Amino acid sequence: MSTDTNRDALTNASAISTKPQSQPSTNDTYAHKVLALVAQHRLATSPQLHQLISPEGRRQTISAVLNRLREDKLLSYTVLPASNRTRAWYLTPQGARVVASWPELRGRPVQAPSGGTDAGLRAAHTLTVLRAHLAFLHDARARGDEYGPLDWVPEVAHRLPDTGGEDRLIADAVLHYTAITPRRLQFRAFVEVDRATMSSERLSRKLISYARFHEYLPQLPGRRGTVADQDAMLAWQRFYPRFPRVLFVLTGAGPDALQQRINDLRAMVAGHPLVTQLAGKVQLGAAVLEDLEQYGATGPVWSPLSSTNDERRSWMEL
Structure with a gap:
């Protein structure tokens, strides 16, 4: 997928924001934060991302961002066993390409699991x-x-x-x-x-x-x-x-x-x-x-x- 297509996918995902009265910069969006955090921490559940980004905010806001990023094929998830269907989110290969050059991840290898099974095996630790x-x-x-x-x-x-x-x-x-x-x-x-x-x-x-x-x-x-x-x-x-x-x-x-x-x-x-x-x-x-x-x-x-x-x-x- 081209760089322009990746940028368009991120821009679409970034449209979800808690600042509806003005157009936020990409760096200020929840979508940007979610992608950076999943890249940094390899794997994170929906409740953990809510606590990382906006513990005082509405959980539905982060859920909407996650679903939009999944639609744009930047994130995917695996369902944790015996967890009441808790989702653990990880980067797709396309998502890894999008964030690889971001300043906050400079010097860090950005890796995408090979799929849900791979992510699930890493999840416990x-x-x-x-x-x-x-x-x-x-x-x-x-x-x-x-x-x-x-x-x-x-x-x-x-x-x-x-x-x-x-x-x-x-x-x-x-x-x-x-x-x-x-x-x-x-x-x-x-x-x-x-x-x-x-x-x-x-x-x-x-x-x-x-x-x-x-x-x-x-x-x-x-x-x-x-x-x-x-x-x-x-x-x-x-x-x-x-x-x-x-x-x-x-x-x-x-x-x-x-x-x-x-x-x-x-x-x-x-x-x-x-x-x-x-x-x-x-x-x-x-x-x-x-x-x-x-x-x-x-x-x-x-x-x-x-x-x-x-x-x-x-x-x-x-």
Whole structure:
């Protein structure tokens, strides 16, 4: 399909707006926001998109936008099993082509699932990761902090030193957050969302990957780099002014099982020299997703992994 046809489809979809008295720009339309968010988060349900875009608005408005984008073949959906026919929306190949060059998605690969089956197989984990984002977003809105629907970037990959059979670290998400009160502070965090579908030992091993990334110094061509080299730059410093804190968000099991997984993460911090070294420089924490949703992401629901004291804190105070 030609670029002009794609543009016409988006323009038609963009005609739905909450500003009927004036013609809004494309960037201000709900259609634009829906497409950008589905592209960013890979998959989102109708209620999740409503919460992301307009939690105080009418759900029918977002539903109308979604149906129009489906008619224009920019979005499609899969029906989640055992969910009272909840729809999870994803980009079509045509939709992926439309949004690929949008500024808010620059540097992000825009991918369309191969179809409803492919999307459905990704749904459980992808939508749980989005639940965690919504917990942070709802809390930020209540606090008046600067954190928007696109400030949570899923599936961020970084290279690791190619030892141990693993050459990439893929975080479930990277969070970019600016707190306003009591003073302005910028935070970044790697977020790992665990649904208790892997062993606790495998979950804890992720801390080793983060510790390796923290120490990873890429080799310069033709020379053996060391941290002492004037031109040496650790791999993470190419992307972040400070190494992001590492947050584990747990769900999918009972309270005792989730607490044991937190204990196992703490045991890895205490027992692995490289992870112990990481914990001396980087804030590490874990919390239960349902607690984030009930008490707020900045509530005292986070267990610091570098301490045996189970006094819960805000993720900003780890």
